[in-house]
Amino acid sequence: DADVTQTPRNRITKTGKRIMLECSQTKGHDRMYWYRQDPGLGLRLIYYSFDVKDINKGEISDGYSVSRQAQAKFSLSLESAIPNQTALYFCATSDLAGGRYEQFFGPGTRLTVL
Amino acid sequence: GENVEQHPSTLSVQEGDSAVIKCTYSDSASNYFPWYKQELGKRPQLIIDIRSNVGEKKDQRIAVTLNKTAKHFSLHITETQPEDSAVYFCAASSGTYKYIFGTGTRLKVLA
Numbered sequence: 543d544a545d546v547t548q549t550p551r552n553r554i555t556k557t558g559k560r561i562m563l564e565c566s567q568t569k570g571h572d573r574m575y576w577y578r579q580d581p582g583l584g585l586r587l588i589y590y591s592f593d594v595k596d597i598n599k600g601e602i603s604d605g606y607s608v609s610r611q612a613q614a615k616f617s618l619s620l621e622s623a624i625p626n627q628t629a630l631y632f633c634a635t636s637d638l639a640g641g642r643y644e645q646f647f648g649p650g651t652r653l654t655v656l
Numbered sequence: 657g658e659n660v661e662q663h664p665s666t667l668s669v670q671e672g673d674s675a676v677i678k679c680t681y682s683d684s685a686s687n688y689f690p691w692y693k694q695e696l697g698k699r700p701q702l703i704i705d706i707r708s709n710v711g712e713k714k715d716q717r718i719a720v721t722l723n724k725t726a727k728h729f730s731l732h733i734t735e736t737q738p739e740d741s742a743v744y745f746c747a748a749s750s751g752t753y754k755y756i757f758g759t760g761t762r763l764k765v766l767a
Contacts, residue, residue: 575754577757583759584745585757587754644690649699
């Protein structure tokens with residue numbers, strides 16, 4: 543089945559380290575997203591990309607960067623990780639199928655910054 | 657800025673009772689309203705959605721209602737079962753493929 547995958551699934555790192563989270567999809571969707579989930583705050587959009595040449599900041603992009611290497615790959619980087627970036631990170635994809643805007647989420651990456 | 661408020665943050669119901677979760681959105685251009693269910697340790701998954709040209713949509717035990725004038729939409733779950741226990745998120749989109757999510761409701765169905 544077509545899916546959205548994320549690597550790694552869990553990561554523990556130290557303050558100041560550079561971290562990359564990777565997302566791949568076999569759904570053939572053009573649109574990809576990165577969210578972070580914190581208890582009580584829901585899902586907040588970090589960055590989104592409508593195609594390889596189109597990258598947009600979301601509501602909480604400070605401290606993060608992204609790279610859309612191909613239609614199927616969208617990576618999130620933390621240039622210098624800090625403890626308040628400890629969260630559950632989700633990648634998602636979507637396309638306009640039958641007029642629906644459904645987003646399909648990956649399994650998530652749990653990141654802990656010590 | 658764009659905002660979606662979701663209430664309540666936690667909800668406990670007895671098995672067989674109904675559950676209602678409410679959301680309010682700020683962007684009047686919003687025209688698509690999905691609801692996602694996230695079970696413990698799992699990814700969010702779409703359970704039902706509604707477009708702004710429809711006032712109500714039902715799928716078995718779940719239904720969503722939309723009041724565009726008041727900018728409110730609600731999720732209704734009838735005859736709740738233990739497997740309905742999860743976190744539920746509402747979202748609003750203005751058709752740009754970008755969602756604004758609510759903060760989530762943790763539903764507990766007590767056996």
